[in-house]
Amino acid sequence: MATVTFYGAVQEVTGSCHLVHSDALGEVLLDCGMHQGMRAKHFISREQFAFNPCSIDMVILSHVHLDHCGRLPSLLHEGFAGPIYCTEATAQLLPIMLFDALSLYENDLRRENRKRARKGLPDIEAHYSKEDVLNVLDCLKPLAYKQRVAIGEGAYVCFHDAGHILGSAITELTVTENGKQKKLVFSGDLGNTDTLLMNDPVCLEEADMVLMEGTYGDREHKSLGDTQTQLKDILHEAFVRGGNVMIPAFAVGRTQELLLYLGKLQQAGDLDNWQVFLDSPMAIEVTSVYDQWLPTLDCEGVKKLCTGEQTLLKNFLSTLHLMVDAEDSMAINKISSGALIIAGSGMCTGGRITHHFKHRIWDSRNTIIFVGYQANGTLGRILVDGAQHVKLFGDDIIVKANIETLNGFSAHAGQAALVDWASHFKTDPKVVLVHGEPDALMGLADKLEQLHGIKAEIPILGDTLEF
Structure with missing residues (x-):
């Protein structure tokens, strides 16, 4: 008997x-x-595996975003020792992602243990280490697309x-x-078909069961043309105000798309005189892999955009500055206007973007542009939902910066594209919706049944389904 048991990303977007x-x-x-959105102390003390990692024979990894790969080192720490199958590009990106996550994790853990020491409490032990990350990389079995193994x-x-x-x-x-x-x-995460950089998702026709994401299952994105126009207008208004722009962006995917869009605006003469700062060592390293x-x-x-020796990091966007060191990042604070800052993390759960918020979020001349999904419980979601005060580094700070959301830049397929992808299966598979908040999944389920007679299931945590 073949079954699937759901241990994360059911009626929620991460995990x-x-x-x-x-x-x-x-x-x-x-x-x-x-x-995502959980701090280290919660991750360590509360989130344990609901299964025995030693019993897992292999892992199949869809991609390198941390809500899909971030617990692999903990899995090995707890006894998993099998192969991890992934694509070739994922194998290249994974060490960048996992070592960056390890650094953030260790910093958070040190900070938390200092607080505990002041209260006379024992240290929280690390749940994984550099050795575990290295062991993950040793387990990788990279495969090319369409390579049946x-x-x-x-x-x-x-x-x-x-x-x-x-x-x-x-x-x-x-x-x-x-x-x-x-x-x-x-499905893993299905891409938005209306982008400059990525290929369209491949449509398959045969399956007995389809596990399908539904992040944007109840809504559509604006068209690429409309979104580029909106970005141009937001940037121009911010420039006229004499402000700065902060864009929280994931190091993998959003950052590279943004560089293309900004380069396209500059080539059309529509970027004003913005100085673009890519303030993320990880994003710089990831972009070199792209x-x-x-x-x-x-x-x-x-x-059409990158010709000859041009790449996303070289000669494509003439005002692009790569900020690697912490000193480079801090120097941006001295710029009073005209700085367009792209920094992580994408959901504002840490990283350099939070430092830029501390220095600029209270100034009404400035603008924050969200270009990706903001999960429940993250600082990004709190800001998108209209918070007027936020807690940053222990300080309560007023929010006066303009908050803008451009969901047309999403890396996820919208409702119509999701429905179209599911409609290509000719074998009447059992369709199970995951990786979406309840309203999004119910909206997608309703549309699948309405348009194609597909009766999709929406599992809850711990459910087991047969296929």
Whole structure:
């Protein structure tokens, strides 16, 4: 019997983790992500695995965003020792992501333990270490897209381009049960078809069960043209006000798309005189990996813009400044106007963007532009929801900066694209909706049934379904 048990990203957007059981294959974990917005002390003391990591035979990883991969070091720390299958680009990006996350984790842990020491409390022990990250990297089994590989007797895995970020994959898992082949398709995160950089998600036709994301299942994005116009107008108004712009952006995906959009505006003479600061060592390193893969990405969007020796980091955006050291980042604070700052984290749960907020969020001349999904409980979501005061580094700070949201830059498919992707399956599979808040998943389920007669299921944490 083949089953799936849901341990994360069910009726919520983060923490992707689904356990596939097959008598022929054993225990297979699809993703091992963390819940974004949680601080280190909560992650350590409260979030334990609801299964035995030693019993997991292998992991299949959809992509490198931390809500899909962030708990892999903890999985190995707790005893997992099997292979981790992923795409080639994901294998290149994963060390950048995991070592950056480790640094933030250790800083948070030190800070928390200093507070505990002052109260006479014992230290919280680290839940994973650099050695665990290195062990994760040793377990990686990189595969090319469309490369069908045997992972057990009568069992195969094959990755297809999900179009979400570099290396993101739709997973096609085939197992043999009682002489009969069964196929599970896990969408991972499906990309927005209206982008400059990424290819469109691949559509598949055969499955017995489809695990499908529904982050934006109840809404549509603005068109790329409308979004670029909106960005141009917001930037121009901010420039006229004499302010600065802060854009929280994920190091993988959003940052690279933004550089393309800003370069396109500059080439059209629509960027005013903004000085663009990419204030993220991780994003700079990630973008260099993207540059290696540019020939494989969206030909219409990228090749028309990046020609010859041009790359996203070289000669494409003439006013781009790469801020690697902390001193470089702090120097931006001296600029009174005309600075466009791209920094992490994308949901404002830490990183350099929070320092820029502290210096600028109280000034009405300044603008914050959100270009990606903001999960419940994150500082980004609190600001998008209209907070007038926020807590930053222990201080209560008034919010007077202009808050703008551009969901047309989302890396996730909107409702129509999700419905279209699901409609391509010809084998009448069981469709299960994950990775979305309840309203989004119910909206998607209603639309799937209304347009295509697909009766989708929405599991809760700990549910087990057979396929």
